Amino acid sequence: MxxxxxxxxxxxxxxxxxxxxxxxxxxxxxxxxxxxxxxxxxxxxxxxxxxxxxxxxxxxxxxxLGLLLGVDIGVTSLTVAVLRPDLTLLAQHSEDIDVRRQGPGVVLARAAALMRELLARCKGRAEQVLGIGVGVPGPVNFEAGQLVSPPLMPDWDRFSIRDFLRDDYRAPVFVDNDVNLMALGELWRLQRALPNFIVVKIGTGIGCGIVCHGSVYRGATGSAGDVGHISVDHEGPRCHCGNRGCVEAMAAGPAIVRMATEAAEAGESPVLAAALAERGSLAAEDVGSASRAGDAAANRILQHAGHLVGQMLAAVVNFFNPSHVLLGGGITQVGPLFLAAVRQSVYQRSLALSTRQLEVQYAPLGAQGGVVGAGALAMSETLRVRGVAP
Amino acid sequence: MxxxxxxxxxxxxxxxxxxxxxxxxxxxxxxxxxxxxxxxxxxxxxxxxxxxxxxxxxxxxxxxLGLLLGVDIGVTSLTVAVLRPDLTLLAQHSEDIDVRRQGPGVVLARAAALMRELLARCKGRAEQVLGIGVGVPGPVNFEAGQLVSPPLMPDWDRFSIRDFLRDDYRAPVFVDNDVNLMALGELWRLQRALPNFIVVKIGTGIGCGIVCHGSVYRGATGSAGDVGHISVDHEGPRCHCGNRGCVEAMAAGPAIVRMATEAAEAGESPVLAAALAERGSLAAEDVGSASRAGDAAANRILQHAGHLVGQMLAAVVNFFNPSHVLLGGGITQVGPLFLAAVRQSVYQRSLALSTRQLEVQYAPLGAQGGVVGAGALAMSETLRVRGVAP
Missing domain, CATH: 1.10.10.10 (Winged helix-like DNA-binding domain superfamily/Winged helix DNA-binding domain)
Known part of the structure; x- marks a missing residue:
């Protein structure tokens, strides 16, 4: 079988x-x-x-055979999708949330409502659901289907996502870290042809999914890939984790927005200043569009953030020697300059032998990576628990 | 089978x-x-x-069944051993070499002579040799049995170690990086009970062997574990690799000796000054014995080096979430202060979730790690090529 x-x-x-x-x-x-x-x-x-x-x-x-439900919970976004067993997307919906302010009850109730709506939209019934995959932005106890001490969302600690979502369906629910699911999604897209690569998600935080010896690697206690708190500047600003110069505190979405707001207020960027005046706050996408419009301050900010991410990745590449580094998350929408800066920094700071065949690129599944990965988890684990896979 | x-x-x-x-x-x-x-x-x-x-x-x-030959070539030492199929050591010999000055012909001829001598000493014959395992201090193309662009020993680039040693025996020769073999040796000692751990060798250079999903991980192009060039200080001294602040340039054996020599010359350490006056140069062991004698300068040097190694390891632990970090190589002979400093730095700079169950200790196989690993390689690969293992 x-x-x-x-x-x-x-x-x-x-x-x-x-x-x-x-x-x-x-x-x-x-x-x-x-x-x-x-x-x-x-x-x-x-x-x-x-x-x-x-x-x-x-x-x-x-x-x-039936249908799969994929749920991708990011720090600031919720995506739900209905997929076929071969991971064709039948229906999908994304909306803004904030897991730092909303507890698991609120977010998961909304996810459950979207699951029902989307199923109805593609004329599916609850009994047809084969399996449910859920990605969450923090460390997961994979066997228990729970988050464990998630730094950004303490309310979710040990909340049973599995039990909450299982009620409406007879199908099994599988929970994993969101970046592990992006890695699983890319592994599926590649038909498992690449055994050793990483997927780095840069959004509100920075995390990494690891594929090693052809399968997703979760570490000794499920926290592998927690690269956001690798230090890139020992004199850098203090991070909420207590250490200094964590790459997440210096180069993820909020840091980019902070640098952009400072540039706007200092009169360094008319484009960013106009956007700030218009809406009262900036988003990472504003920096992206300013950069694409040739704004020098926006370019400088994206290059700086890209260099810091690349510096962190250089350490990871020296240690892990992956064949590919795939970048995903909201940052991929800011344009090519960020990627160029990451590449430059990785190639400059990693050993030649590790980078000779290294590819650094945006993750091909893009914004779909999370739900495709959630679908891949649902299908592969459903096959496994039914006893047909190794 | x-x-x-x-x-x-x-x-x-x-x-x-x-x-x-x-x-x-x-x-x-x-x-x-x-x-x-x-x-x-x-x-x-x-x-x-x-x-x-x-x-x-x-x-x-x-x-x-026969005998195994294990050869462990470090940057400054050569160890050869004869082992039983169950890795009991029958005979062993170590001596100083320097692969930075001696080419492969000289070192391997000496290794071959020692293999013959030790075999004779335990009344073994060449025909009894089942397999030969060789560890070398640089990146290895495992299939070809060759070093590839080793930074410290350019003369060895693509030299066929396998062909050189195969001539005397009918047994297969397997070549791997020295730290990968230390990891394989510990994996064997543990009877494969720990699936995810790393072994870090700190001697003339710094390298790391990785066990992932229960087997040794070599990376996409064989250079995984090359942690010596992870930067711990972007303003630090320039390394021979071209970058700044590589942990190897700041905390491995030669850096410890340099700091000790400076301390002796600056009159900061009577013990180190006496050793320097006596022999004209210092070794890392001098710093160890000065530290054990309570010398403040030696203590400061070892703590500084340990902190830098711990800083590099914190990044590795955040990324890889191993259950154990085992330290080996010459540095393990300098005493407990170095280990304490490494530990302190790792626990302080890694995320709590990654360190909750983390053990940082000296590698239990100690100085035997290299040849036991070489024997483990010889036996496991011989079983594999004869078609009896997966």
């Missing part, structure tokens, strides 16, 4: 490609797949481009 | 404990083990303490 797991991770594969690596003979593979199609678990999904011989029929998890 | 691999990793296990996790029934396990004993591959090694029932007979790889 590992064929179903393989079909999830490698959609669009032929019978042979799915069953071959599992050690089955061609005739056994054919019989297995035929059985799974008969049971309504797999279905054919068109033919592969022919390379001379008869074109091979490709396979995917059967759409009739 | 995975039973042999299990017997290597879990010496002293009973039939049941060896074969059980591999999914064999009790009767099948019994038959398998009996067959392996008949073939001279496994042997009985005494009984386990009884817990009520009949005491279980423990098993190990048969001593008659």
């Amino acid at each position: 590992r064929v179903l797991d393989a079909a999830f991770w490698s959609p669009g594969s032929s019978r042979h490609a799915l069953a071959g690596p599992l050690g089955f003979s061609a005739s056994k593979a054919k019989a297995l797949v035929a059985g799974l199609i008969d049971q309504g678990l797999l279905e054919e999904a068109g033919t592969q481009p022919s390379q001379g011989g008869r074109p091979a029929e490709t396979l995917r998890l059967h759409h009739g | 995975r039973v042999l691999d299990a017997a290597f990793w879990s010496p002293g296990s009973s039939r049941h404990a060896l074969a059980g996790p591999l999914g064999f029934s009790a009767s099948k396990a019994k038959a398998l083990v009996a067959g392996l004993i008949d073939q001279g591959l496994l042997e009985e090694a005494g009984t386990q303490p009884s817990q009520g029932g009949r005491p279980a007979e423990t098993l190990r790889l048969h001593h008659g």
Whole structure:
């Protein structure tokens, strides 16, 4: 039954490609797949481009298997999506929240309402839900489905997200850190072809999802990837964690907004000053649009933040030697200058051997990364708990 | 045949404990083990303490299988050992070398001579050698058995260590980075019970071996663990790599010796001044013995170096969340003050969640770590290439 797991991770594969690596003979593979199609678990999904011989029929998890719900809770945003078993997005909705001020009851009630609305919008029923994946912006006890001592959202400590969301559905609920889910989503998109890479989310905070030896690595106590509190300046400002010069305190969204507000107030940027006067406060996107309009102060701020993030990443790259560093989160909307500064700093400060084949780029799944990852968690863990995956 | 691999990793296990996790029934396990004993591959090694029932007979790889050769090449030391298949040390010899001045031909010829001498000393013959493991102080292309662009020893770049040593024996030669081998050795000592930890070697340079998801992690291009060039002071001295404030340039053996020499010359330490006058130069061990004698300058130097190493490790701990940080290399001989300073700095600068269960200690295998790891590499890879391990 590992064929179903393989079909999830490698959609669009032929019978042979799915069953071959599992050690089955061609005739056994054919019989297995035929059985799974008969049971309504797999279905054919068109033919592969022919390379001379008869074109091979490709396979995917059967759409009739059911639906997945993906919930991506960021510090300041909530996204909910309904997905097919092959992670096609059927419906999706995002809105602003603030987990630093809103407790788990409020945020999760809103998530549950959106799940019902979106399911109804695509004519799905609660009984059709196969699995639910939830990403949250803090360290997670994966087995318990709870946040553990999340620095930014103390009200959520040990609140059972799983129990809260499970009530409406018979489906299992899986909870993981939001950046781990972005990493899982990219791993799925890559069909597991890259075994060692990281995804860095830069938004209100800075966190990192790690893929090691081909699977998501959560660390000895579930807090791996907590790179926001790596120090980049021992004389830097004090962070809420108590230490000085944490990269999160100096280069994440709020730090960029603070630098932009200072620049606007100091008369260094007419564009930012106008935006500040108009709305009374600035957002990271204002710095992005000012930068794209050629504003020198905005450019300087984004380059400074990018250099600091790159300095932190240089340490990570020296230690972990990943093949790819994928950047995600709100910061990816500020334009190319930030990415260029990150790259420059990483390549300058990491050892040549670690960067020779290193790619630093924005995460290809972009803003969808969180919910696609949540869907990937829901499907892969559902297959696992039902006993069909390793 | 995975039973042999299990017997290597879990010496002293009973039939049941060896074969059980591999999914064999009790009767099948019994038959398998009996067959392996008949073939001279496994042997009985005494009984386990009884817990009520009949005491279980423990098993190990048969001593008659052959011998392993382990070679640990550090920047300034060469250690060669002959080991049994269960990694019992039969003979061992260490001497000073300097790979920065001596090319691969000279060092490897000496290693080969020592291999012959030590084999003869324990009445072994070349034909009995099952496998050879070699650790080298630089980044290694594991498949090719070659160093790749080693910063400290450019003469060794792409020299085929494997071909050089293979000539005398029919056994396979495996080459890895010295710190990866220390990590492999500790993983073997722990019987693979800890899946996520790091070993940090502090000697002439600083490097790190990583165990992730239960096996040694080498990175996308084999340079994972190259933590010596993580910056701990952006205004710090320039390192040979071109960057500023690398922890290796500020806190490894040569930096400790430099600080000690300055202290001796500035009249800050009568003990160090006497040692310097006596021999014309100082070594890291002089700082250790001065520190143990209560010398204030030596204490200050070791604390300073320990704090810098701890600062680098704090970044690594935040990112990787290991359960253990094991310190090895020459620095472990300088006494407890260095370790205390490392600990203090790691616990202060890492997030509470990452350090709640973190252990920072000297590596239990100590100076044997390199050759035990080389033996573990030789045995595990020999089992793998012969088709008996995963």
